[in-house]
Amino acid sequence: MARCEDPEQGPLTAAGSGVFAADDEVGRDLALVDWRATPLGPPEEWPQSLQTAVSILLSSRFSMWMAWGPELTFFCNAAYRRDTLGRKYPWALGRPASEVWAEIWDDIGPRIDTVLATGKATWDEALLLFLERAGYPEETYHTFSYSPLRDDSGTVVGMLCVVSEETERVIGERRMATLRDLGSDPSVVRTEQEMLAFACRQLGRNLRDLPFTLTYLYQDGGGARLAGVTGISAGHPAAPLTLPADDRDAVWPAAALARGESVVVPLDPVPDDRAPFAGLPAGDWPEPPTQALVVPLLQQGSAPYGFLVAALNRYRALDEAYRGFVELAAGHVAAGVASARSYQAQQRRAEELAELDRAKTVFFSNISHEFRTPLTLIMGPVEELRGRLQGADAQVREELEVIRRNGLRLGKLVNTLLDFSRIEAGRMQASYEPVDLAEVTAELASLFRSAIDKAGLAFRVDCPPMDEPVYIDRGMWEKVVLNLLSNALKFTFEGSIGVTVRGEDDHAVVTVTDTGIGVPADEVPRLFERFHRIENARSRSNEGSGIGLALVQELVGLHGGTITADSTEGEGTRFTIRLPYGSAHLPAEAITAAGTGAGATAADPYVEEALRWLPADDGGEPAGDTMGMSSREGSAARSGGSAAPARVLVADDNADMREYLVRLLKGAGYQVSTVGDGMEALDAVRADAPDLVVSDVMMPRLDGLSLVAALRSDPRTAAVPVVLLSARAGQEASIEGLQAGADDYLVKPFTAAELLARVRANMDMARLRQHQARWRTALVDSLQEAFFVCDERGAVVEINSAFTDILGYGPENLPYTPIHPWWPDAATDPEAHRQVADAFGGLLGPGQGSYTIPVTHRDGHRMWVSVTFNHAQDPDTGRRVVVGTLRDVTAEHYAIQRESALASLSTSLSQAGSLSDALTGALRELQSLWRARSVLAAVFDQGDEPTVTATGEPVDWHGLPEERRRTLTDLLQRPLLTPVAGDDGVGIMLEHPEGQLALWVDLGGHRPFTGEDQVLLSLLAGRLAQGLVRAHQIDQQRETAIALQRAILGPAQLPEGFAVRYEPATRPLEVGGDWYDTVALPGGRIGIVVGDCVGRGVEAAAVMGQLRSACRALLLQDDSPARVLMALDQFAAGVPGAKCTTVFCAVLDPETGRLSYSSAGHPPGILAHPDGSTGLLDGGRSVPLAVRPGATRPESETVIPARATLMLYTDGLVERRRRPLYSGIDQASQAVQDGRNVAVDDLATQVMIRLAPADGYDDDVALLLYRHPAPLEMTFPAESSQLAPVRKALRGWLGQCDLPTQIVQNILVAAGEACANAIEHGHRHTPGDIVRLRAEASVDNLRLTVADSGRWKSPEPEANAHRGRGVALMRAMMQQVTITPGPYGTTVDMQMRIA
Template sequence: MKKPASAAPSERLESVREVLMGGGEVGALLRGMDWAATSLGPVDSWPQSLRSALSICLGSGFPIGIYWGADLVLFYNDGYIPIAGGKHPWALGRPGEEVWPEIWDGLRRSFARVMETGAATYEEDSLLLMHRHGYTEECYFNFTLSPIRGEGGRVEGVFNAVLETTYRVINARRTQVLRELAERTAVARTAREACLLTASSLGAAPLDVPFCALYLVDEKEGGARLTASSGFAPGGPSLPSVLSLEVGAPSPWPLAEVRLSGRVEQVSGLSERLGFAPPGGPWPEPSNSALVVPFLVGTGELASGFLVMGLSPRRALDEEYRQFAERAAAHVSRVMSVAAAFEEERQRAEALAELDRAKTAFFSNVSHEFRTPLTLMLGPIEDALAATEPALHGAELERVHRNGLRLLKLVNTLLDFSRIEAGRIEASFAPTDLAALTRELASTFRSAVERAGLRLRVDCEPLAQPVYVDRDMWEKIVLNLLSNALKFTFAGEISVTLRGGDSRVELTVRDTGTGIPPEELPRIFERFHRVQDARSRTHEGSGIGLALVRELVALHGGTVRVESHVGEGTAFFLSLPTGSAHLPSDRLGVSRTRVSTASGAEAYMEEALRWGRGSATESEPVRASVHPTAGARIVLADDNADMREYVARLLGAFWRVEAVADGQAALDAVLREPPELVLTDVMMPRLDGFGLLRALKADARTRMVPVILLSARAGEEAQVDGLGAGADDYLVKPFSARELLARVGARLEIARMRAGLNAELERKVRERTAQLQESNRELESFSYSVSHDLRAPLRHILGFAELLAKRTRGTLDDKSQHYVDVIAEAARKGGQLVDDLLAFSRLGRAELKRATVDLARLVDEVRADLAPEAEGRDIHWRVMALPPVQADASLLRMALKNLLSNALKYTRPRAEALIEISAEASPEEVRVHVRDNGVGFEMKYADKLFGVFQRLHAAAQFEGTGIGLANVRRIIARHGGHVWAEGAVDQGACFHFSLPHARVGASPHE
């Protein structure tokens, strides 16, 4: 191409500036190059197509390269610099083949096709092994090669838009490796298994892990043992089977140093260190660096093992590569932790199993031994009760007999469980008329059900064939279910239905009781599990009745399930297979060798009948009393009827006792007529003893009533819990009558003495309060009168000072004029102070007129009033959604005006002031927040802010009387709310206050 005549230097410079305009760093470099010395010639000779392409290139923030002419001379922009890497800026203006010799063989055909045919190409995540940072690097790119046509339509260059995807591609690959590693090692149950699986997973990823080795610390040997490896064979000087963990000991890998520091360490120069070139994975170059990563298991300070991981020779070690190694080691550490926990759990499970076996044997032995003394007790009692002439204390003997039967039932239940767990349960399955047996068992409960005001419906149709059951077990199943139904049913009915089918028979026990919450249903058959806070006729029970039902049904080859809806009732469904093929053949029709634990329906009935007793009684003294506190009223709460009657009879000899069956009834009785003492059991339905105690201590009317807790929980910890909750005394069952009477009498005497002291103290407090109120009224009247009388002279001073200033303006010297201004300003401040004092005085006397106030509208009105103070300033108001409140609108307006004026004043030093008003509502109140970005304050002065005449800044900095925030506190306090502040020096302040909710449906002037 013929070059045009040379232009003047200034013209050439102007041409270069026009063609290579902008472009940042690269643009400046291009403008400084001597293009006349290149094959492209001077800039002013370049064709318009090249100029246009360069304009697009330099003006774009996207990485773009332009290859121009036969030599494909390279131009690019600032976005392309990271792609050029270490070849920048040398690559500018050089032929593409010279810039990229390492990849040109692969690109040559693509460039030739574009230049010859004008067809664009596009590559996605294309691998290019580039040498741009001093080594051959594994790189990936999305790029397009598009033709640039000259003025004649011929392709003159190539437009290369390129995006490096190296990090995305490699990170995705490494993430997949880690994901597969996590999946494979998840099944490991030992540290060794975890290491073997990790080596296998990392060995399948040679692009990132050319080789690896995993060592585990062997505490016994005092070293680290090679557990797994990949990439090259173990053994020899490079991967010894055991490495010392002593610092300074000869070792190819610095395991001792890494163990002490707990940090990842890079090892370089592997060829010289190991004496051979380690493999580089699929790359021809050897791996010359590795990382040693510790396995940190649990909370141990020292590593439990190490991952030695070779690094790719074609990827430099960066933070992502380091994190990849750390995450791989973390997977191993996690599995090791799980393995350690698994082993610990296995040992714990073995210990618990042994403990469970010992517990089962203990319960079995103890339950069996309990039966003998119980039999010896119950026999004579029954004989005494059957005597023709009732004994003098027949009622007491009946009580002893009932509770002896209850204890026997509990002992038998424990014995059944111990036998089931030990596999020693003795069953005797015999063909039985199950319908008749079930009708008989259900009918025994009729009197207890009807006494409780309920209906019992029994529908047991005759079955086509006898059913094989153990009669004693079936008795326990049916009676437990009926007892459970009666316990939780207060209205409606209990139904028992038995139906037979081809191969199964089903028993349904349904009630219309309180129901079971859905979240409790999965645990209802767990032993010792009890539904918390469930309403029931009594809180007594072992919590194993339903668990025993499930075990006994399972022994029959059957199943049991439950359906329930809170407030509607519960239904238990038992399904037993017919025939005998499912039962152990050696237990069919055999006689028992062990004593039966069936206690019959009597024990269940006696207990259920007690639930139907009235819940409240007023006991009368049984004999005259001379106790110092005789006649004092006591509220007694216990859900066990026998215990309630026994204690009420003991206390009734000296005091008036109201006995109730649960904590809620006790609370109602106390609030109706506060007693001198409350005696309460801990475990009760509806409201337990601790709940009753909390309710009494939370109410000012009952806070001083002494409370004694009765509980079967013995031991120092139980007593500490009771006394720590606020109880005055704690009595453990069983207790003697003498101890009970002594404890109650002592507490009543202490309460009587305390009441006398409190009465005297209250009298003195009332007298002192009256004196203070009178002094306060006199002080308010004085301040009001003085403030009111000061207003007239201050107004005269201000008026005459302003008149003097107006008349003498321009005639007085500067000093005299200053004096006049000071007088006027002092009078204004004095007047403001008097007005604030009058307002402060009125706040304590003014009638509070509550109404529903639109808080958002009130804030807008106050902002409008303060507009003159904000004039000429850059103030950003941020007003959030504000709910209505119950308040005196005029007083609340004054409080808001003080707070917002305060925010305007203390943000004055800020170029941009930010004032935010927000609120949050709770069921009890609305909290309002006024936040600013002003000068703030130290939190140690937060309480001082709301005092009268209290100021944290000099008057020369911020004017004010020191009364505004005191007014705010007084206004909010009169509304029943409170006000507080938070802040930090030079970080702004936030003032908070609370107000009652606006009542739904309240009129604006209510």
């Protein structure tokens, strides 16, 4: 800034001597010193060298003091007085330095002695000194250099200290480090105790700001307990383990803190040594603290968790910054407690859910397996007894009937529960085939007709044929319809029951209606809940588990359909099922062709149960006719252990013979099927073994003997009895037949009686033979573990029902040859395929073993099984076989996977640099875990609409389909952390730091989301909520850290004409090592530094702080940028991490625009000329700092033309990946050039915005702009005598602007008139008030402002004729003149185009 008066014309007229003239105030006080009393004598007699030294000292704006003469008499300048001396001013002036700085003389005395003795300068960086300048010993830090002062003869007679006080920076960095460490907990969650231990370790590392701390937490029963200490031992009188509630004499004011107030507690050890504050630890200081700040650990919206006692550094005042630091530290502890407590609560909840799920699953699988075997062993003998006791008395038969009916009922219930168990485990074996839904439904309904008729109800079945097929699993659909009809009948006493099937646009609609008792409105939503029964409802029976409708809903869901219920109490109920057409919504591997899934119905238990609700009209004869069974005659054809007729397969190529045999056998009550040759016979037996085969010997393709051989060679068919028929007579033929393994041999012609006798005898024999085998089968089937037998080639030849339950593959397709269909696909999952192949290899080798391997269920879902096997020999064939069992360990496997998923999510969360990063990363984890189509999160924050984050393409709230938005909004009504399954995915609510978060996992298509998955989702959601809170804290902590860094960066006051910016890297948001600096140098010159330390983070910031201080000091000693950088090379070589720092160092003469500079590997400065051209300051280049210490550095010089703009920057501004550096520099040059007419501070903002990459700067950026000349700013007293000096200064400044003389003259006239106005009008009554003048030039515009603080009188024309002329002159000379009068002054603003 230009000064408004020449040095010799300054206002100071110091008494006696001009030596103190350079500074007004300090000079006056120096002049008042009685110098005669000092060894220096009166100033008039001082040697020239001393006068010069004092003059330099006083004119410097940088903080300095000096000592001269035998007593080292003390002098200082205004900056030193302001920054360091404090209350010692002006007492210190003229006193011996050892007296002034008695308290630190031990530290600095030896340094000064060294300077005086050797003549060499000293250098100290951030030295701790205890100054007593504010009435107490104060912890202060100073970076300073002592250099020798010589008298006229060249002898060292004193020293000059250039000092920069760094107390704020050092203490700020120390506190920042503590806060950063508090926030740097690497683990996502931990217990309260662990969290406190961690926090205490961090607090305990800063024993300077926190000599000791105590953390108290309030207890449930009142009072508080000590939860953590640093710097003091628990149990010290000042650190009692508990603080009782309501104790007025307690050591710490727990009651006030419970109200959330902070309290300063004096730590006074008086009156006696037994007081709690005697013998306090002192932390890192020589003396114990004298006061403590006690702050509450605040809890949002509730009473505080506890409080933190922070003993205070007695060497620092408790100012805003100190108080803020303690409060921030307490905030960290409070946040940690909050986090640990909420995690604990969520953990507990998730564990409860998991436990419930486990218990449920265990219950279902237990009852299903444990009931089934005994039920089979009850029902078999009961059927047998019924057959045998046909002739017994009515009571016996009735009682048997009761046993049978209840057995059927129990079987039905167990099967239903088993269905649930399968659905839950995702193992329901479905086989969807296209059917005419109307026809199938009508058939099923007809089974109930007799029961409904018997109940006296009308039954309306309205099922016209449909145009489009619907895919159903017949078994499941049967259960749906029968359950609904059974339900209707149970609750309907008069009126009707109806079934309709209709087609709509893209789905079929099936309704089952009744005119029964209906359901109260509030119960309707719970109708489909498992085990939910409506209390006190009138019904035909009190039996029922409340599980039927729940099963119906699950089954309809498996079909991709929906079921709804409408009911009016007292009027009736309507169930509506909607099933989509087509098969796109069903798993492709479960689709089969039409007709393949047809099988026997399981209607009897439903219908018989229903019939028993109705009033008995006979002996309970079951509605056998409805079961479609054959005649009850021919009991001979019924086998001993079963109610079903025995089945005989007839194989003969002669149709006449076939018909005859069929007639004969049917007549005897057998169920007969026929085939035309041996091959067909073999296929038929393998698919469904009959009780007996009657086969001709002579047949095409495969004859009877070969058929017998084939049947006997296969263990599954070896036991089927075969009776051979042959036209060949003779002993030989029959022996051949029997040798082949036939059970009997009949020679044609044979009598009917003979055939039937042989058939009957062989069947009985076979049954006897098979008794053992059936027991074996029953035993194997009752095994809970899947059982299988492999032949020597590895083909699976036998399995039990548990095998089918687990893997979905039934006995109908045996044998299963390798590669087995349950092997994972080699193409899509090679790793899993390899694991199974390895296990299979072991299975075929010798010995026994066990493996846990992944397999694919028939419906396509992945399972994990544990296989155990051993080798055995088939006693019949003597062949080597492998017998094995396998167990479903999917749940265990997923439990492990769950742990990994939690760990993986935790890792993702802990690596996130911000709240949004954390959420985005977590969504990706969830997506990959469930291989979901997408995962999206809507945060219902305070905004107009929820904030949406999604995997894949970014989307906003309005970009979501209406339906999805509704799903998400509906979730808000749900409890937290409870999964809610929908049609195509699952949702869950959780807490987000900015509101409620609705999360939706879109599973895409039809895929079961099992109970395991739900537990996992709620666990993960809990973990996510936790992680988000943490990420939110990180965001806040980093903001604090960056605010602190900004505070230690750059000069407090920028010289005129400069603008600077610092921007940290966007990701990861971190403090960095870039800096800018300006230093006021002697002679009005300005040192300019822009530098870039290697690396990021606090380490880089610390290096930056040291280099910046060193560079400042070096500039003050030497004004050559090259020499400064060479000295800085030496300094940097000794600072770890400073090597390779790049620096652009320049010295500017603001009067002339002359700029000398040197660059240590730094990008070139940019100079935008007023004519639109651009240049680079690429001279004076050499390597980065400390790379070649001691090497000479070059220096360049240039002159900044008037109205040109200089820009210095760090590489973060211009460096982009995959782009040459010069392209970035060109872009930056263009940005400066385009803004050459914009005010320099606005230009800085423009440049930062224009060069920012789309997702923010990825490195930190420091930017410094200077426009030459700097604006002129002057203040002067409102006296006409000031006009000439003001004009002179303005004329000089306009000269720097390089303007034509006439324009200069015009501006001078306009400015002169404005100043004259201000003097004459504004201050007529109070002469001497202050007038301000400011002039600023850009490339083509000059702006001039004159402001006073007085009021302009309203115009008085007669007295002001020439004043009016003055305003006219202003308007004529300048292009735009605005005069703004106001109550506190008048401002004249004038502008002129100058280009």
